[in-house]
Amino acid sequence: xxxxxEQHPDRCRLFMQWKEMDWPILVDALxxxxxxAVPITYAIDEAGIVxxxxxxxxDLDAFLxxxxxxxxxxxxxxxxxxxxxxxxxxxxxxSAAWRAYADALFLWGGDGRLGEAIAGYERALxxxxxxxxxxxxxxxxxxxxxxxxxxxxxxFQSAAxxxxxxxxxxxxxxxxxxxxxxxxxxxxxxxPFYDWVExxxxxxxxxxxxxSLLVTEPSGSEIAAPAERxxxxxxxxxxxxxxxRVRRDTGRLIRVEAAVVPPSIGPGGVxxxxxxFRADAGHEAHWNNEAEPLRVWLIPxxxxxxxxxEARAPQAATAVSTEPREVQFELKAPSVLEGRTVxxxxxxxxxxxxxxxxxxxxxxxxxxxxxxxxxxxPPGETGRRQSRFSRWSAASTRNR
Amino acid sequence: xxxKSPRFAFxxxxxxxxxxxxxxxxxxxxxxxxxxxxLVLPSLADGSPLSIEHFRGRKVLLHQFASW
Numbered sequence: 001x002x003x004x005x006e007q008h009p010d011r012c013r014l015f016m017q018w019k020e021m022d023w024p025i026l027v028d029a030l031x032x033x034x035x036x037a038v039p040i041t042y043a044i045d046e047a048g049i050v051x052x053x054x055x056x057x058x059d060l061d062a063f064l065x066x067x068x069x070x071x072x073x074x075x076x077x078x079x080x081x082x083x084x085x086x087x088x089x090x091x092x093x094x095s096a097a098w099r100a101y102a103d104a105l106f107l108w109g110g111d112g113r114l115g116e117a118i119a120g121y122e123r124a125l126x127x128x129x130x131x132x133x134x135x136x137x138x139x140x141x142x143x144x145x146x147x148x149x150x151x152x153x154x155x156f157q158s159a160a161x162x163x164x165x166x167x168x169x170x171x172x173x174x175x176x177x178x179x180x181x182x183x184x185x186x187x188x189x190x191x192p193f194y195d196w197v198e199x200x201x202x203x204x205x206x207x208x209x210x211x212s213l214l215v216t217e218p219s220g221s222e223i224a225a226p227a228e229r230x231x232x233x234x235x236x237x238x239x240x241x242x243x244x245r246v247r248r249d250t251g252r253l254i255r256v257e258a259a260v261v262p263p264s265i266g267p268g269g270v271x272x273x274x275x276x277f278r279a280d281a282g283h284e285a286h287w288n289n290e291a292e293p294l295r296v297w298l299i300p301x302x303x304x305x306x307x308x309x310e311a312r313a314p315q316a317a318t319a320v321s322t323e324p325r326e327v328q329f330e331l332k333a334p335s336v337l338e339g340r341t342v343x344x345x346x347x348x349x350x351x352x353x354x355x356x357x358x359x360x361x362x363x364x365x366x367x368x369x370x371x372x373x374x375x376x377x378p379p380g381e382t383g384r385r386q387s388r389f390s391r392w393s394a395a396s397t398r399n400r
Numbered sequence: 401x402x403x404k405s406p407r408f409a410f411x412x413x414x415x416x417x418x419x420x421x422x423x424x425x426x427x428x429x430x431x432x433x434x435x436x437x438x439l440v441l442p443s444l445a446d447g448s449p450l451s452i453e454h455f456r457g458r459k460v461l462l463h464q465f466a467s468w
Contacts, residue, residue, distance in 0.1 A: 001455065003464045009444055015467035016444070025444035026451075032439055034429040039465040046457050048435045064459065078440040078451035107442060182468070193468035 005031050005038065005175050007143055007182070011194060014212045018200035029144070030103055030137045037174035045069060080108045090120075095128035099137070106141050111148040117141045132169035136176050139163040147216045156259035156274065164262050183219075183261040185270040185330050186227035194218035195225070220328045221261070221272050230270055230332050232305035240295055240310070240349055241364060249363035253285035253352045254278065256367045260331075264372030267337045270330055273369045277313070277325045277348065286322045288351035288360045289315040296327045298346040298369075303334030306344075320353060331371060343368040436462065 002025045004012045009027040016025065043052040043060065047069040052059045086101040102120030105113050121138035125131055139162035146155035160183065167176045182193050197218055201211040259274045275296055279285040287294070294313040300306050311327035331344060345368050353360040428437040436452050443450040452462065 001452070001460060001462050003441075003462065004444065004466060005464070006466050006468070012467045013444055024450060024454075026439075026441040027444050028439075028441055032428055032441070033437065033464065035464055039463060041464075042430065042436060042462045044436050044452065044455075044460040044462055046459060048438065048452060048456055050430060050432050050434060050436050053432060078438070078449045078453055080440060080449045178466075178468070191468070196467075
């Protein structure tokens with residue numbers, strides 16, 4: 001059997017299908033098990049006792065030949081915990097009780113209760129601010145909610161903030177570090193995380209099967225290869241709307257959200273910015289795919305570099321569509337940084353239609369990418385975590 | 401090759417990545433000679449509760465890994 005500790009377990013399902021691995025897998029997205037790194041293999045006997053770790057062939061032979069213990073009575077089948085009982089236990093006011101309750105909500109409560117899980121972790125951290133595992137799990141919960149229909153603005157950035165805070169509390173945590181690297185810049189990547197996905201799908205289809213569906217497709221940062229140096233934009237691309245003459249999307253037909261990973265960098269540091277665009281369902285907004293694609297332009301402050309000034313999001317094949325769109329940039333800080341947060345402005349140009357047979361408009365929306373300065377308190381971390389993070393994330397999309 | 405026998409549950413073939421190994425533990429520790437912690441976690445197959453306890457009475461090779 002196996003245990004995985006990935007943010008997106010559905011990707012492991014695809015991997016298992018590709019490699020034709022069919023043994024049971026436990027999903028430990030919260031990293032409840034005490035391992036600092038993977039992979040690790042345990043040989044466990046009939047009584048559930050660990051007999052070897054990463055057994056060599058000789059160890060494996062000995063393990064297989066070992067007689068079974070005298071008593072291997074089967075316990076009662078495992079059940080999900082009683083959420084009501086765990087909730088009642090929080091009445092004692094301990095951080096451990098709140099964390100246990102939040103763990104159970106995350107594991108068993110479904111996407112609809114992720115908000116409660118987040119609140120539970122925040123209560124735990126309010127009682128034990130130094131709890132690194134709780135910070136990591138809070139980040140996992142925020143990112144899970146970001147990937148669900150229950151998402152709220154700022155969830156992705158909140159995830160990154162808490163992962164960074166967790167890693168700062170214990171830099172030896174391998175899984176915590178990998179989570180930031182998964183969404184971070186190429187300079188900080190040990191390898192491409194999910195560049196195997198398309199190969200897997202092709203191989204599965206070649207066998208006559210349908211690939212297992214993914215909840216969230218791997219983004220650019222998750223398939224990007226590592227880089228040894230930062231290559232800045234050469235400045236040859238022409239700014240599309242330098243005079244700001246394109247009308248603004250004041251009705252917010254398109255919702256813009258930004259997340260920067262890692263959320264804070266030092267002088268000369270590099271971060272990856274994720275800029276996400278969603279058509280507002282309340283206005284029945286949708287993309288017009290028969291016109292120019294979504295274009296995003298960054299205006300780096302003096303001293304800052306970007307890997308590219310402009311990014312374009314791919315269009316869907318249909319005439320109109322409502323899928324979320326994302327572009328990513330890499331930002332490099334100057335050698336001298338001051339203050340707590342630096343705002344990197346940018347804007348998006350897009351064709352958006354309102355209502356089923358409504359008018360299609362060409363609009364501009366301005367945004368900022370807030371980048372924290374290492375050594376200063378991270379953006380939003382000044383007290384009540386959730387509300388401050390939300391306000392900071394909302395500020396990242398205010399009009400200019 | 402996956403082998404199945406009355407005594408032997410599963411044999412894991414592939415290791416994912418070239419990653420360092422560590423026995424240090426945070427959260428629920430895992431130690432040789434002691435019971436493997438029987439946490440109840442969702443199954444990847446269908447989200448149902450699953451634990452190492454389901455395999456009591458059989459030898460198990462348990463592989464903690466990631467697909468990246």
